[in-house]
Amino acid sequence: MAAALMSPTPFFRRFLTQRSKPTISCCSHSFKFKRQYTSVMIVPTGIGAAIGGYAGDALPVARALSTVVDCLITHPNVLNAAMLYWPMTNTLYVEGYALDRFAEGLWALQPVHQNRVGIVLDAGIEEDLRLRHLQVADAARASLGLPIIEYIVTDTPLEVEKWIDPETGKSTGRIRHPDSLIRAVRNLVNRSKVNAIAVVGRFPDDDTDDVDDYRLGMGVDLLAGVEAVISHLVVKEFKIPCAHAPAMSPLTMSLSLSPKSAAEEVGKLWIANNFIFGGSMTLEFGN
Template sequence: MALHLHLCSSFSGQELVLGRRWKHSFPKKTTQSPNQLSISCGTFPFSNTKFRRPYTSVMIVPTGVGASIGGFAGDALPVARTLASVVDCLISHPNVLNAAMLYWPLPNVLYVEGHALDRFAQGSWALQPIHRNKVGLVLDAGIEEELRIRHLQVADATRASLGLPVVEYVVTDTPLQVEKWVDHRSGQSTGRIRHPDSLLRAVHTLVNHSQVNAIAVVGRFPDDDVKEMEDYRQGKGIDLLAGVEAVISHLIVKEFQIPCAHAPALSPLPLTLSLCPRSAAEEIGYTFLPCVLAGLCNAPQYVAKDSGTLGQGCILASDVDSVVIPIDACGGEGTLAFARSLRHKPLIIAVEENQTVLDDTPDKLGIKAVKVSNYWEAVGVIAAHKAGVDPNSLRRNGINNIRLSSVSPCNGYLASNTV
């Protein structure tokens, strides 16, 4: 039996032969035998994705909170890669997408700094996708000469081997003096820089002199005692660097409203024979800079919604269809803004396997969320949601009888049937 598929007029007069048995001929008059089946493209008028708006998802793994997945050296990147293959647009932040010397180009992923992601979720800022940014590099004056040269060589390598538009660098006029510690109330890492004005002056120079519109910062971090790093190298505990890294990038994004990410400068650690794979990306080179430069070169620009400059193609919080978050890390500004949106509330998906030092669960915060055991299940929920299918219908006994509305029509008006 030959199966003739009459599909698209652009293939008129052509034939596609698949294997030995099936012959597909495209719109071209043929004489059909009684055993032949003809299927017209009119049967599937909405099969083309152009009839649907892009499905957008946000993936959040807060920084410096000891997340089981995403709390180490880019170990949430496989999740982001998988989600990106299912959704049309994935929005995430450096903590998820950075892996020190490693990175992965994902054309449908938007690299958005944490403070900007919060403003986006709250509806204050929109995201404007771009073809490329001009990236400026700020180096801490506290970085030793040899380590500074290593970072400049990395920047040149990304320019020559990847074609990244890293245009100029400046050195701060004063060492930043980065300090870090663990907040004993929350258990997450945090910190400060003693000379934030020096950092802001350096960024101002690059923005105004070189017209850059994205900033990579390398701050000299204090070297930890190897014993203090042992838990992290074994895939346990929290990232002691991540909290103050967020403080640095937040400062710049808040002040200049442009993409920013940070890479710490550290002395190389001595070789260990027992290293957890989740921490290994940070020990295969001299710097953490490559992933930062790669992410920033295509990061979307941030546009204030009240600026009157929203261009065509800007992405708004109302465009977000789903948000994926660790089960006990739902208390961040961005997640709360999405969950409490009145106009367009995305599907919140809480992943139980990804636990942190926090205790901000959906139940505790009164957030309606779909709880899933792991990211495998989260991907399935998103695939169903994107297809327009109620995810509950994929579960045994997931659908109950339809409910009677609590309000009923009365002479053209709605009247409550409850007292």
């Protein structure tokens, strides 16, 4: 379900002072607080979590939890299973940076109907791979009726870098040209009035040895950490939802694939789920 995220209003601030734990409704009426029980489900990204550290393997847990709460608030690492997902009407899908601000009491959530989605494509993506992503966007518009308004190519390749932190063992990374991403998003927001962003960055193709453990259900997702870095950058700067999909060459077939990571094999253009979720992610406004 979609939600809007904004600075607490004076009423909301009074409400926060009157009760020890703020609640939020999954209904479409803002600040009614009709629901009695709200739960937040978080699975940290890129740390090799036993449940949720792979390709949407926390989704069954989220589905179960959603049946015993009035409103479930969670994030992409829980609900994204590459090309697979499961819609839940009482669940709010919130990008990680926005979820942090909500947990701090700085932003509030309000359900919304739909977002206008803009696409940012990394200039480092090869022409044929770029075309395939645009064809997925066309499919999402034609078959799902999603409001994908416009796409833009960054003026400079983002140059995504990823690695495992030797001290913590978690995946992380950076983009060498974050200003190029910021300029592209700003152009979309100003020109087309989009209020949700799908970013596709060209990721380095993995050596088989680097991903063998992950595909066997024992390692860390090498992509997850820097994907979070990218989406956090956009949400922090523009206070609108952002989801990221990596553009990569497909890996060779594995004969010993863990079910926990098998969703990655359904398709090699992960952007489709971002369109589905981007159209219904929280709309974010900062303080």
